[in-house]
Amino acid sequence: MDTITTATKMNSEEIFNLMKQFITEVIGEEFVEEMDITPESSFTKDLEMDSIEIVSFSEKIKAHFGDQIDFTGWLSEMDLDQLINLNLGMIISYIETCQS
Amino acid sequence: MPILKINDREVHIQELNKAAAETVILVHGMFSNLSVYYFSIAPILATQFHVVLYDLKSHGMSEKTLHGYDLNSMTDDLLALMEALNLKKVHLGGYSFGGLIALKMATRFPERIKKLAVIEAPDPSDEKARGIIDEYSREFLEHYVENFTDTTKVKMGKRQMEKNHRMYEYLFYQTSIKQDMINEQDFFGAGGLTRVPHETFLLYGWFSNCLDAGKLLNKKIKNSRLLAIEGDHNIPIQHPQQVADELLIFFKQP
Numbered sequence: 001m002d003t004i005t006t007a008t009k010m011n012s013e014e015i016f017n018l019m020k021q022f023i024t025e026v027i028g029e030e031f032v033e034e035m036d037i038t039p040e041s042s043f044t045k046d047l048e049m050d051s052i053e054i055v056s057f058s059e060k061i062k063a064h065f066g067d068q069i070d071f072t073g074w075l076s077e078m079d080l081d082q083l084i085n086l087n088l089g090m091i092i093s094y095i096e097t098c099q100s
Numbered sequence: 101m102p103i104l105k106i107n108d109r110e111v112h113i114q115e116l117n118k119a120a121a122e123t124v125i126l127v128h129g130m131f132s133n134l135s136v137y138y139f140s141i142a143p144i145l146a147t148q149f150h151v152v153l154y155d156l157k158s159h160g161m162s163e164k165t166l167h168g169y170d171l172n173s174m175t176d177d178l179l180a181l182m183e184a185l186n187l188k189k190v191h192l193g194g195y196s197f198g199g200l201i202a203l204k205m206a207t208r209f210p211e212r213i214k215k216l217a218v219i220e221a222p223d224p225s226d227e228k229a230r231g232i233i234d235e236y237s238r239e240f241l242e243h244y245v246e247n248f249t250d251t252t253k254v255k256m257g258k259r260q261m262e263k264n265h266r267m268y269e270y271l272f273y274q275t276s277i278k279q280d281m282i283n284e285q286d287f288f289g290a291g292g293l294t295r296v297p298h299e300t301f302l303l304y305g306w307f308s309n310c311l312d313a314g315k316l317l318n319k320k321i322k323n324s325r326l327l328a329i330e331g332d333h334n335i336p337i338q339h340p341q342q343v344a345d346e347l348l349i350f351f352k353q354p
Contacts, residue, residue: 052134052161072116072138
């Protein structure tokens with residue numbers, strides 16, 4: 001069972017590094033090594049994450065930030081095109097907004 | 101990651117709005133996983149209900165297992181999940197193969213179900229519906245992916261292709277899933293469905309090759325209503341909002 005960590009306010013670089021860590025945990029280091037992950041990387045096209053991997057990634061965000069952010073709620077408001085085009089930068093901005 | 105030990109295997113579950121008074125359990129289809137509900141349908145139902153999603157054995161992030169894909173074993177697993185979560189009576193919904201599991205649950209443990217929603221359950225006696233299991237090959241997967249791409253607009257990359265290929269190979273050639281499904285071909289004809297007492301909602305796509313199965317269920321289940329909406333077998337992916345809204349209205353009605 002994941003534990004909920006109360007996060008202190010993070011800047012965008014720290015959030016980016018945390019997201020990279022979560023992605024590595026979900027898809028495995030051997031695949032991440034071959035990728036150039038940037039804030040522009042999209043989940044489905046660039047990172048090739050499927051929906052169950054995005055569930056796993058969402059769980060990690062929830063476990064880390066707790067009630068501070070409603071990541072699944074935010075995703076649920078997107079239509080299919082928005083989900084397909086979702087990139088790391090958008091998540092970083094969303095988390096920053098929730099922290100402010 | 102929430103993992104429960106059910107019938108000696110690890111099962112990945114997700115729960116939303118645990119504080120709600122009533123529970124809805126949603127069962128996904130074959131070769132799929134709980135994410136078919138997680139991002140869009142479950143959050144809408146969770147505005148009113150405690151929602152429980154789980155990955156079937158060897159699917160998503162649940163443990164792999166070689167045997168037990170028949171509807172009795174699948175419903176034993178679901179009952180054990182309800183016991184583990186201390187759920188006495190729930191609303192139950194299932195999509196595709198998950199719809200068959202939901203129907204079987206209603207015939208075996210009617211007292212544990214409040215209302216029943218069946219989305220795009222195929223008739224197991226229909227050879228076309230079972231054909232997917234007989235025809236698997238790498239070419240089949242590539243063809244499937246091309247069609248899948250048409251409906252979801254996502255091009256599957258190399259890693260995903262390999263991952264899916266491994267899952268299909270495992271399920272088709274190593275587990276008993278193929279034979280277990282063939283053994284279920286009399287499920288619609290066996291008579292049990294005519295005794296389903298629950299208020300039942302049958303949701304199908306207008307252009308689905310499973311729509312006839314929905315019509316047949318509508319005849320067999322006395323207290324059932326059939327609704328066909330725009331789309332084909334993939335309606336939860338094509339129209340998640342509409343599917344969720346219809347389910348919410350159905351489960352909410354007193």
